[in-house]
Amino acid sequence: MLITTACAVISAAGLGIAFLVARRRRFATALRVAAVSLLPVGLAMTGVVRFVLNMTFNPLAWAGFGVLALAVLMFLGARFADRRGHGTARPPAASAGEPAQALPATRERPGGAPAGAGGADDFSDIEAILKKHGI
Template identity: 75%
Template sequence: MLIGTFCALLSAAGLGVAFLVAKRRRYATALRVAAFALLPVGLAMTGVVRFVLNMTFNPLAWAGLGVVGLAVLLFLSAGLADGRRGGGRGRAAAEPAAPAALPAKRGGGAPAAGAGGADDFSDIEAILKKHGI
């Protein structure tokens, strides 16, 4: 009962501020203030305020919050350990395709002959260096 009264007073004060803002012809700001002013009453009516107050003073709830925090910490540390090892799922997908699969083309657009292996990829290497890869 006390929670509902306090939230109603808080909302009434916020609506009073919204009225004063609207008097100055700042209607958009007044609507925002009114929206925020109605939140305490809405939360009190749904029971969220009582739930939060009961959770705040409950040691079991704090222990559960600690367990959730530990689980998040373990999950993040596992991701870091996997990343340092170098064998993550994202690394294999992020690597570019091997240049050997692409045929090297010479000036006229014809594929290069297979005689010079290092010269076949010189154009591709130049393009990759140009883009910083």
């Protein structure tokens, strides 16, 4: 009974605020405030508030939340490991019958210089683009 009364008071205050907003000719905002202010009464009438309060003080429910959090962390950890390449022993393109081929140590840039060639080569691509546009 106390929960329903508290939710009704909260909703009444929200509807009062919505009325004041509507007097300023902001009808869309007033409608949004009224809709949000009706949520506590609706949740109290459906019994969701009692369910949440009973679940809040239940240790088994908190253990369930812990298990769910652990599952989410494991899932995210697996995605992170898969992106970093720690999830598989060989590249996905290699089939079971083929031996895994090693990747080349350095990659070639479009200009023909290797990727780790030095600091001066790093800006050669940018300089070529700037020269192309006349800058």
